[in-house]
Amino acid sequence: MFPFKPLITAFLAIISLQAISQNKSLYSLQDLSHFYYKKQKDSLSKAWVCPSLYNEKKTQKKYKEIWDDRTSFLTSAIDGDDFIHDGEVYNYVDGIITELVKANKQLIPEKPLLLIDRSSSANAYALGQNVIVVNLGIVAFSQTKEELSLVIAHELSHNIMSHPDNAMKQRAEWLTSDEYEKNLNSVLDSKYERLSRLKKVLETYSFSRSKHQRYHESDADSMAIILLKKSNIPFNADYFLRLDSSDIIYQQHLKTPIKNYFTAYNLPFEDNWTKKRSKGLSTKAYSFKDTSGVEDSLKTHPDCVERYNKTRNLTTSGAKYTSIPASIHDKAQKMLIWNMYSNMSLTPCLFRILLEKDKGNTDEWYDFMLYNIVTGLYFADREMHRFNAIGVVQKELTSKDYYELQTLLEQIPREQLEQYCKTLQGAGFWSHMQSSEKAMKTLMSTLALDPDNSDKNKTRAAKEFTSGNENSMYCEFAQMFTK
């Protein structure tokens, strides 16, 4: 028996290594909402029956329309894999909800259904019917458990105060009101400026709605603080100020010139690739009045500064804050990046990777994703979708570094991109990658570099991937070619 011991140890070690590497996977394909919530979706569709609230037939009809639209909004989001139910991130967020519910049983008699949205936007929302949705973006953005708890408590408060349901009722009532009908008809009575008049009718409603919404937001803030206090979770008003910067991730600067991130992989780099060579208007100093922003009167949320000022004296003094575990942050960030990649939003995806590198993150998964981005871009170029894959935006909306990165992806010559793909294929990080990631490498190589660019070949390669990696999260990407 003795001579076999090392062999058994080695065998066990291989098995455990396999187990470890499987655990390292962010999530499985079956965690995507159209798999995971399949049954809930069906039962939810049946359970969400519009209550009969109005004697007026047309108001009840309109209310039902709005109600049903909300149901289909949720079910189609489930079908579209907008949500994910992984183990770690979900349980962490759900744990906060459990804590809040436990301490506030009178206000929240039943624990709400939590959905984790894969969106990168630092946001959360309440859908009514005891459902709240938390975006991966807010999980990645929040630094402490208390910050995330505030966001969740705020959304729970909306549900407690029936804000989503009341908003639907108000809408149904307004759309079927005599006043609305009168206003609309007056548009046709006028010979001139009909569009302006119609816009005014709709804006009047939006303005009044937004004003109410602002009150609702303030109410939700106040109640959220109560929920937190009862749960012994410290509140810090500073978070409202930090939320102000949540949308400016792409206006951040990188720590080193873009060139350095690429030469670190032994990829040749020319500075002129990042300098816009176009003669077009994008390079000119235009300064048209910005009309894209939301008018202050139409904003649904009070300014973060206003929220801060209103609540700062409620900040828990001398509180100790609990950092969100690094593993949760890391996972949320990776899931975001993968989701962006699946949607072929390559520039924001790559920029986030470079920001991770700036933080000193040496996780080789990000190297793997850089390979995917480079091959993905080359593949998009081959398919004549490079422009959309880059997602070209104006220089005014991003930092100089982001714009240079975007320009690089736009202008790097095709031949160099091919060279990048080939060089990265031979990079050292691959030896530490899991089998599914190595299979992705093969799939991407076929898509981008195989001389046979036929759909048949792409489908074959994708099927080959999915057959060996049925549960892999990367199947979501491969399935685009098998369908």
Add this chain to the structure above:
Amino acid sequence: MKKALSAILLLLTVCVAHAQKKVFQEVGEDIQSQVKAIYQDNSLVGYVVFTQLEKASADSFNYKITIMDENLNDIGVVKFKENKLFLYGVSFEQDVLCLAYFKSNFYYYEFPTKKEYKAAQDNEKSSIMTQFLSLDGKIIKSNDISVKVTPSPYSGKIASKTFVGSGSLKQTVFLHNVQGKGFALLYGDESTNRVVAYNTAGTQLFEKIVEGESNFSLQNLLTNGQYIYVLLKNHKNDANYEVLGYHAADPSYTFKYLFKDKKGNFLTLHTFANDPSTGNVFASGFIVDPEKSGSDDPNDFAKGSMAGIYTINFNGPKKSDVSEVYSYWNDGSQSLFNKRGRNLESNTYTKYRGAFKDFQGNTYFYGTSYIKRAKIGSIISTVLTIPLLVPPIYISAFGYSKVKIHPTILVKQTPKGALSVENTVDGDHGGFYSSKLTGWTFDTRSYYYATDPEKKNTHLIVNDKKNIFIYSLNGKKVIRTIPHKDGGTLTYVFPAKEGHIMVSEYNKKAKSTTVSIESL
């Protein structure tokens, strides 16, 4: 929170649209849009979407101009009120956008009664309006030049309960930037044709009457530095073109060139463009053989109706600067072609559809080649049925020759006039067609070219029946083949910023169109 808001707003819009469909439909009827590319020195630098929003008064409308950069990103909006406008062109120079419109208080209006129609006709005022916009959204200046328009025979006729002022300018309107100076405008109405130059502040530099030979039409407007070139086509003879020259800073300068070779042959014109290397204007086309020119069909063409091809280079301000390059094949001087223009290597004929210049001064003529064969069956049938009288007449009606499409041919003409086949671009294949019945319709290809000054390369885009072929002159090969139909997606390509094409994909299932600016 924002997502929920967007969803709710979307719901609101949908609900409202259902509830008050009539209101939205009627308001929507007044909204009309035109999309135009913005050009500077023949390069596409952006786009404008010009939208008529609503009727603002009895004779004016509210308009919105959305300005987009070359990547289709919105960069600004300008709103204004005016009479009825039709946008002809947009040009850019020194951070100023110039837009040229046809403006009227009568044409394109709808009147509810004949009386109102008549009253408006009596007060009719139409003009060419040039509008100058700065990049901070200010309208720097607007100019109006009065024009005379004759109502069309359909004007005033009832069109769905209304009387419409119908009519249009006699000639089209051209607008081009003048490097370092401003803009040149070319237009023609019932009484006159004029070329007008403006600086970037919108101040008129000069206005000149375009004096062509006789009964001419305005064909094109180009500039090279501060020189302005106007191309006219004289309708007295089908192949008589002329170029008139002006100078933005020197109103006294004039230049006139009539297209005719030294033998007195007329010239057809297929390209009037700028040399990408020097900016000089050049023109290219066929030399017509007057003795053999008959009807314009593949049969006559194969009989040698064209004597050769030419390039005329307008290398400077004087007539002596013009260099004419004529390459005749009807005199037997070309080893590549027989006297009828048949390519001796491929045994094909090519009706060149256009030409472009490379960065070394050579001209490349491109067009679809075709072969011509006798319809042996028809000839035999005719011979056999001669005694029956009627059948041979019937057979002869379909002709005795047939044509078949062959690859696109690119013929290089050196500055000295030597011709050589640069390359062939294999396209979609087709069968034989009766040349008598189909004329040139068997040639389903359309062409345009895109110059990339940075890489000093030119791409020829061949839009064929089933595929789009992109040929690289430097690469000497087709670098991309894009099928028009791939599954449920229909693909088309359009010109875009330098070195790029705009790819438009229509998804039949989703009924949606996506556009993308792709590198060549």
